[in-house]
Amino acid sequence: MNQFVELFRNVISCALGSPRRSPETTGVPDHVGHVEISGKRRTLLHPALAGLVLALVMAPHAQSRAAEDEIAISMDEREIRFAGITTTRPDKEQPEIELSFPGTVAIPPQQMRVVAAPANGLVESMLVAADEPVNAGDAVAQLRSMEIVEAQRQFLAALSDEALAADRLRRMQQLFEGRATPERELRMAETSAANAKAHLDERRQILALMELSEIEIVSLQNTRKIVPAVTVHAPVSGMVVKRHVSPGERVDAAAPLYTIASLNPLWVNIQVPASRLSALKTDASVVLPAHGARGRLIRIARTVDPQTQSAIAVAEIDSNGGSVRPGLATTATIRLDLGPGTQWSVPAAAVIRHRDRSWVFIRNKDGFVARPVQVLSESSARTSIRADLGPDDLVADRGLIALLSELAAADKG
Numbered sequence: 573m574n575q576f577v578e579l580f581r582n583v584i585s586c587a588l589g590s591p592r593r594s595p596e597t598t599g600v601p602d603h604v605g606h607v608e609i610s611g612k613r614r615t616l617l618h619p620a621l622a623g624l625v626l627a628l629v630m631a632p633h634a635q636s637r638a639a640e641d642e643i644a645i646s647m648d649e650r651e652i653r654f655a656g657i658t659t660t661r662p663d664k665e666q667p668e669i670e671l672s673f674p675g676t677v678a679i680p681p682q683q684m685r686v687v688a689a690p691a692n693g694l695v696e697s698m699l700v701a702a703d704e705p706v707n708a709g710d711a712v713a714q715l716r717s718m719e720i721v722e723a724q725r726q727f728l729a730a731l732s733d734e735a736l737a738a739d740r741l742r743r744m745q746q747l748f749e750g751r752a753t754p755e756r757e758l759r760m761a762e763t764s765a766a767n768a769k770a771h772l773d774e775r776r777q778i779l780a781l782m783e784l785s786e787i788e789i790v791s792l793q794n795t796r797k798i799v800p801a802v803t804v805h806a807p808v809s810g811m812v813v814k815r816h817v818s819p820g821e822r823v824d825a826a827a828p829l830y831t832i833a834s835l836n837p838l839w840v841n842i843q844v845p846a847s848r849l850s851a852l853k854t855d856a857s858v859v860l861p862a863h864g865a866r867g868r869l870i871r872i873a874r875t876v877d878p879q880t881q882s883a884i885a886v887a888e889i890d891s892n893g894g895s896v897r898p899g900l901a902t903t904a905t906i907r908l909d910l911g912p913g914t915q916w917s918v919p920a921a922a923v924i925r926h927r928d929r930s931w932v933f934i935r936n937k938d939g940f941v942a943r944p945v946q947v948l949s950e951s952s953a954r955t956s957i958r959a960d961l962g963p964d965d966l967v968a969d970r971g972l973i974a975l976l977s978e979l980a981a982a983d984k985g
């Protein structure tokens with residue numbers, strides 16, 4: 573660094589037309605040794621010389637940026653042979669790779685519906701079992717409830733009030749037409765009739781929410797016979813995946829009775845190591861080899877589990893006629909198209925980990941260069957990487973302990 577400063581000062585002095593005098597030869601302090609520049613001799617640097625100065629200033633920064641990506645390791649032939657280091661050429665691979673990870677089949681949440689109790693009461697019977705298919709409108713449970721009895725009673729009372737208010741309105745209209753009553757009385761009767769009808773509609777809707785069908789409500793209106801129990805029906809078609817209660821249990825209003833779901837398509841929650849997340853892309857093809865099901869990647873988690881250091885990638889797949897079932901533990905293969913000329917296959921021993929990055933050592937005339945790479949997939953014998961390599965490059969595949977030691981020492985330096 574001192575040599576660089578001395579060179580820089582000499583260049584400046586030359587540009588100003590006078591050589592820089594060294595303090596050692598003049599015997600005066602260094603700050604006096606600078607050439608005094610008069611107004612006439614003050615001049616601009618020559619453009620070529622200015623470019624040289626700029627290059628000298630920026631050179632250390634450019635070298636430091638290059639060092640962030642590659643680290644040179646100087647070794648002669650004797651040291652390489654003594655360390656037992658051998659090299660091999662990387663094999664160029666096809667742009668499409670396959671990554672296999674463990675996963676668990678799950679039901680998409682938007683395909684699940686919960687059948688809830690319409691009121692407080694006692695479960696008299698459960699009409700379907702778990703893993704049984706149902707159609708929309710099928711009876712699935714019977715519930716005995718005093719709340720339903722009270723709701724029917726209030727409906728009949730509202731029905732009577734509405735009939736009474738309508739009859740009073742008719743009489744007021746006749747009296748008003750005969751000029752036997754003021755208009756104010758007619759308007760009051762109209763308001764009372766409208767309120768009574770609105771209350772009756774409200775009670776009718778409450779009965780519908782309590783699972784009474786329109787036929788049952790009409791029957792109640794005609795016969796005025798109150799029923800103590802109600803039949804619960806399936807809101808959608810699907811498979812009963814869970815039964816939450818048993819006959820004889822007391823339940824609250826809105827308590828879950830069944831969970832019904834559509835089982836096609838399904839999701840696969842794929843557990844991906846954090847080091848492999850950068851290789852994944854949404855809409856990538858996903859295959860379950862053991863079951864013949866296919867799909868695509870729809871979501872990649874943005875958070876990593878601190879315990880397993882993995883994240884969940886979600887794939888949507890077809891059930892392949894029911895061969896894929898919720899809860900199944902399986903292996904999912906993700907197929908990725910990485911583009912041409914970026915993927916290479918090297919021996920698994922050629923890739924090492926340092927500073928939380930993957931590295932390979934490439935032979936050059938001065939020894940080796942440690943270059944960071946991105947690992948795409950790996951097996952016991954070979955590793956697929958994405959790196960700036962050429963078919964004629966020589967990658968170290970044995971004796972990497974010595975190179976790793978040199979890399980750690982050079983990195984610290």
